[in-house]
Amino acid sequence: MGGGTFLQIFLLVDVFIMGVLVAVAVRHANAHFRPAKHEAGKPQPAVADEHLPTAVKEHLLKTSQDQFQLMLERSIGQLQHNLGDTSEQINNLIKNLATEVVSSELEQYRANLGRLHAQAEKDLGGIKQAMDGYQTELRAQVAQELEAEKQQLIKQIDTKLSDAVGSFLIETLQHNVDLGSQAAYLTAVLEEHKADFIREVADEAQPAG
Amino acid sequence: MKLNLQAKVSSPQDLRAITLEVRQYAQWFSQYSIKKRVSSSKSDAPPPMSETGVALIKELTDSKQLSQAGLDELIAALENLETTSPRITITLAAAAPNSLKKTLVAWCREQIEPNILVDFRFNSTLLGGMVVRYGSHVYDWSFRRQILAARGSFPEILRRV
Numbered sequence: 001m002g003g004g005t006f007l008q009i010f011l012l013v014d015v016f017i018m019g020v021l022v023a024v025a026v027r028h029a030n031a032h033f034r035p036a037k038h039e040a041g042k043p044q045p046a047v048a049d050e051h052l053p054t055a056v057k058e059h060l061l062k063t064s065q066d067q068f069q070l071m072l073e074r075s076i077g078q079l080q081h082n083l084g085d086t087s088e089q090i091n092n093l094i095k096n097l098a099t100e101v102v103s104s105e106l107e108q109y110r111a112n113l114g115r116l117h118a119q120a121e122k123d124l125g126g127i128k129q130a131m132d133g134y135q136t137e138l139r140a141q142v143a144q145e146l147e148a149e150k151q152q153l154i155k156q157i158d159t160k161l162s163d164a165v166g167s168f169l170i171e172t173l174q175h176n177v178d179l180g181s182q183a184a185y186l187t188a189v190l191e192e193h194k195a196d197f198i199r200e201v202a203d204e205a206q207p208a209g
Numbered sequence: 210m211k212l213n214l215q216a217k218v219s220s221p222q223d224l225r226a227i228t229l230e231v232r233q234y235a236q237w238f239s240q241y242s243i244k245k246r247v248s249s250s251k252s253d254a255p256p257p258m259s260e261t262g263v264a265l266i267k268e269l270t271d272s273k274q275l276s277q278a279g280l281d282e283l284i285a286a287l288e289n290l291e292t293t294s295p296r297i298t299i300t301l302a303a304a305a306p307n308s309l310k311k312t313l314v315a316w317c318r319e320q321i322e323p324n325i326l327v328d329f330r331f332n333s334t335l336l337g338g339m340v341v342r343y344g345s346h347v348y349d350w351s352f353r354r355q356i357l358a359a360r361g362s363f364p365e366i367l368r369r370v
Contacts, residue, residue, distance in 0.1 A: 157364075158361075158363075158364040161363060161364050161367065162360040162361060162363045162364060163360070165360070165363040165367070166356050166357060166360045166363070169336075169356050170334075170336060170353060170356060182309075182337055182338070183308070183309050183312050185338070186301075186309070186313065186338070186339055187312060187313070187316055189338070189339070189350050190313070190316055190317075190320070190341075191316075191320075193348060194320050194321070196346075196348070197297075197317075197320070197321045197343060198320075198321060200343050200344050200346060201295060201321055201322055203344075204295065204344055
């Protein structure tokens with residue numbers, strides 16, 4: 001910002017100087033090429049030319065022209081030199097300004113890029129976390145369903161196996177009944193449930209009694 | 210009149226058969242008594258009776274002289290037993306041999322009721338064991354029942370083999 005102000009002030013001063021120089025040059029040029037006409041009615045000051053010889057006058061005129069030419073050339077040279085300097089300084093300033101602007105924009109671009117990168121990373125992190133959670137949940141659900149299916153199949157196999165074994169035993173044992181060898185077992189079973197029978201007898205005898 | 214049933218009279222059918230025998234004997238005895246009073250001619254032989262029937266008549270004549278009233282009283286006692294005695298039905302996997310019948314009847318009369326009537330049946334699908342029905346209760350102690358009840362443990366047992 002300080003560089004910009006300085007550049008503006010410097011340019012204004014240059015323009016002012018150039019204006020002054022141009023005004024001086026135009027005045028001299030005007031005075032040289034269009035000398036002022038004296039009014040007829042006015043009394044003219046006494047002209048020294050009349051008293052100077054022609055050679056002197058010509059010599060003075062030539063000297064004046066030479067000096068004016070020299071002055072003009074100097075002024076042009078100086079102006080060119082100033083213009084060169086000014087142009088160089090302007091170029092430098094523009095270069096610096098451009099560099100500064102580009103640097104600033106680049107810095108801002110980098111900052112924005114960093115912020116966007118951080119935001120993107122944050123968003124990606126959230127998405128990844130959500131995806132991880134969903135994946136874990138899905139995995140658990142699939143495992144649970146597989147386990148349930150497995151248990152269901154095992155249960156079905158067990159049921160069919162039980163039916164098969166039960167049918168086999170029933171079919172096999174049906175043709176090999178030996179009650180003689182079961183007498184002890186039958187008596188033992190009755191003995192085991194003797195209390196039930198006695199209670200049943202008592203219950204039946206009670207209403208009759 | 211108090212009667213104690215013999216071991217051979219185990220089922221309601223046995224009791225009905227004995228009652229019928231005694232009734233026929235009483236009928237014969239009545240005719241025999243009338244013929245004996247009106248004539249001295251020989252009457253018909255008594256009807257054939259089982260050992261159990263003979264034993265019952267003998268038991269009756271041991272205490273007092275055989276009479277029509279005593280026979281009627283015996284028939285009434287038998288009929289009373291048929292209606293009042295508790296009954297138990299035992300279903301086995303095959304027709305029960307006599308030895309097993311005696312064992313089970315003896316156990317029932319010793320442990321439950323002295324004059325209990327035991328009805329034996331068989332059902333081959335039981336495989337073994339027995340099903341006992343007493344009153345309104347049915348006790349299923351058959352092998353078939355046990356196999357079906359233990360069906361759920363077969364896979365576990367097979368896994369251990």
